Amino acid sequence: MNRRLAALPVFLLIVFGGGLAIGLLVPPGEWYASLAKPPFNPPNWLFAPVWSVLYVLIAVAGWRVWRAAPRSRAFTAWVVQLVLNFLWTPVFFGAHRIALGLVVIAVLFLTILVFIAAARRLDLPAALLFVPYALWIAFACLLNLSLLFLNP
8 A cells, every 4th residue: 555545544534533532531520511602502413523524524534635735734724723623622511711722723713724825736626625614613712702601
């Protein structure tokens, strides 16, 4: 098997496995259940399937950019967005810091946009794989902001 193709399962393991591990270690719990929520708050059952699909898209996009240009601005943005993605859950659900969570997720959103802009020059499919992720995170920013206002 080609070494570059063999790296795809590693990307999938890091992204999907990391997201799953963080989700299991820092679940929403009673605190989140007790928060006042906006009417557009999705049902709890929706998060796992959405994130499962998004994590696969994130991993494949990262792998594609890494294959094309591992020392590129796009790949650096990919790494930064993954760190921010993994950081949000412990900040928001673990530390119960809604405002700081909003800062993290807003910077995550901007980093996703940087990745899309940089990746489109290297690998257009990788950039396009991030569009659903950008849309979900934009929605999550709105949800996070709403939770901040509803739970002062």
